[in-house]
Amino acid sequence: MAEPRALTGWGRTAPSVARVTDPAKADPVEAIEEVLASAGERGVVARGLGRSYGDAAQNGGGDVIDMTGLDRIVDVDLARAEAVVEAGVSLDRLMRTLVPLGLWPMVTPGTRYVTVGGAIGSDVHGKNHHRDGTFGAHVRAIEMVTPARGRVTLTPESHPDEFWATTGGMGLTGVVHRATIELLPIETSAIRVDSWRTTDLDQTMTLMADNDHRYRYSVAWIDCLARGASLGRSVVEFGEHATRDDLPAAKRPAGRALRFSPRDSLPAPPWAPSGLLNRWTVAAFNELWYRKSRRHTEGHVVPASSFFHPLDLVDGWNRIYGARGFLQYQFVLPDGAETVLRSIIEDLVEERAASFLAVLKRFGPSNHAPLSFPSAGWTLALDLPVAYGPLAGLLDRTDDRVVEAGGRVYLAKDSRVRPELLETMYPALARWREVRDRMDPRHVMSSDLMRRLPALAGPTHRAVGSGARAHPLAREEGLVTGGAGTRGGDR
Template sequence: MPLKKGKLVGWGNYPVAESYILTPRSENDSRNILQDTPLIARGLGRSYGDQAVNNNRYVALCTHLNHFISWNEAEGILTCQAGVSLDEIITVFAPKGWFPMICPGTKFVTMGGAIANDIHGKAHHIDGSFVNCVISFTILLADGSIVTASRTENADLFWANFGGLGLLGIILTVTMKMRKIETTYFRQKSIAIRNLDHMLEALETYDKEYNYSVAWIDALARGKKLGRGVLSLGNGAGFNELPERLKHRPLRLHSATKLRVPFFLPGFALNGLTVRVLNKVIAVVQNSPKEFVHYDKFFFPLDIINDWNKGYGKRGFIQYQFVIPEENGKKNLTEILEMIADSGCTPFLNVFKKMGDGQGILSFPFRGYTLAIDFPVTPRLLAFTPRLDEKVLSCGGRLYLGKDALLEEKMFKEMYPQYPEWLSVKQKYDPQNKFSSDISRRLGLEAV
């Protein structure tokens, strides 16, 4: 199998790692690469940090393992290889009236990556995370065996893989439940939010009426405007709800985008002034008067621009996502937002959601509030995030490992006190750490 060495990064373009890249194209290829370890599987590279890079070690690029295997239309159950992306699933099945049950902020994620990060979306408080739509998967283990994992078969392996960052094996196939739909449109409501009090009140008011909710927050706002932004709510639209102009193509697909950021923008392009201007533009765009919105804009607004991550420049950026409990939520969110506004860092694309109950061992979500903030990487940011980590921990919160790039091992273990349970599964199935990555070594997620 061809082997090449090259630079790999996550979506945040930080940190950069030199890795030996293998490209399996079959199950046998996947078995053969077990001789090249330590190894980590990689999909479309949409994890933000060092989850799918392996400095001076091996990375298996699994995007060629992307075939559909079976489809049970009567029950809406799909089996596919783990290299299949949400984009490919939507393209094939949306015209048939079926849609993935769980969608994150981009459709360019593979099913293996969706499991590794236990992805979630705008309806987590209703639908939960990706584990809720997966019936079973097959996985190549360190000893070369291929086993099936489900809630009843190898259940410890099943639960440990959701949020397990690909560190237990190479997921080969996934069997999952799809959602029946009448249209690919959503009925949307946008609310201009004055401040944090108004935000939390609106979330509670519309919690039962709308399945999907997400908010943009102006992280530079202060004082009485702290927490201002736009709350977007939505439900899947039935055919009879659509206006006549949309009924002739109720299951319309997304178009291939032609927009692209062609090169890394210079570092000075994103500063306090430009962020303030962009925040005003985002506020206008998010507060859309359109009642019916296509799924591509509703779920995946950033996908309209290819390589948008280059807009942060070659220095890269991190997406800092945390969740804290609802208890004392207003007080804790106020203090965190004030810390960010006073940090001197440049917060951008600040997404706020309410989350439901969590599952799994290292899966990120639990019932509470989550905020995801993009920060360009600067020396000031590297000094600030440890203080922010401490604050999140003091609130009873934790960071999303699927996006993290900076968390230290000690802090991780305090945020995820259940980590020994996951390590016991690691010890059972991969005692020699054949599957490892930069993040596994950074956080101590390795068998001893």
């Protein structure tokens, strides 16, 4: 049974109402086929846990397939270190099941609350991109339903074009219902961390560039409010999976070493006033957090969850940004564009665009997926409250510099990029459209993201979902029907 629901991304901007189907209540693959076959002119998109920040998993006036009920771990092959899973299974559930068996997902983003389908759709990256590439690089098979070809099984060898168009394809090639994923054998559930507190951006970047190759994981948490000589001061962390020898003797037996029981999330405090995070609270937090970090530590052993997913401790932390929500802005710049990166950070700091979190990472080479975000160089991710006045103009100017330097923004985080920039940011977009058009010539797969960025549909094609007529549900609810996005600060 499909039900109307208002949906947003994690940033809580641009809600839209769609008819939401839960295929797990019936024969799931048949139910997915039925939704695709009966889709109206606004089309269909699959949704995981809705952790993309913008409108990628929304489809105002159309259909959305809620995949989270398809959460079975179908098979685990310990010898081959791989698992067959349904697409709606979360990384949280995977870790709770697999870590005690000595296995870890090859790539995890900054939250465990993403589904395997969502991780494939956005081709997510983690702190090990420089070493291991994206999530998609470790997917051995995708089982999906496509509008033109029905049920298909794709591997990088059997159907390279379709496999890589689906990896990072933002759900626009069809609906993934099952995947076979490669896993990493581990001895313990802990991470051994070496960390440095740096005094400025040069030191941060030199430390990262010189040491990345020595560690599987690396990340810098930048204090984006420090100015002048302290610009870019950071806490830089490098991590490796701890071995049993890294643990105190009492914790070495396998049963204890592989225990994985991250605390369930605590709710965001109900007293938190709307818009709690403003320039002053952010500045105070950044200062406190920077000062509390020691100048240099080596071999500090911490639970994996606190190294990878510190934000998961607070449920619904995205509400702290107030009713208008927030944007996450993430871009990548190629190696050699360090001066551009510096001047972008300078401008953000100068404009005092408060950011609770600013994360700098190094990426390794890109993969074969035409819409995959990562490419060799530097990536910076910032949270910015929409209520911040000059945001739209500031980010538009930043986009221009990113494009000029050969970089791009991340679609899974985006809710506001200017549509005309997409082709330049993603030069393989035309190749992706060709493959997508073979898998879905009528553009049954559609989303608010696709309507907001028409280059995803193509220059001449009138997508199934691009008609002016919205689904009656959306009109009844009187909500945005999608495709408007949020420009931030200009509403």
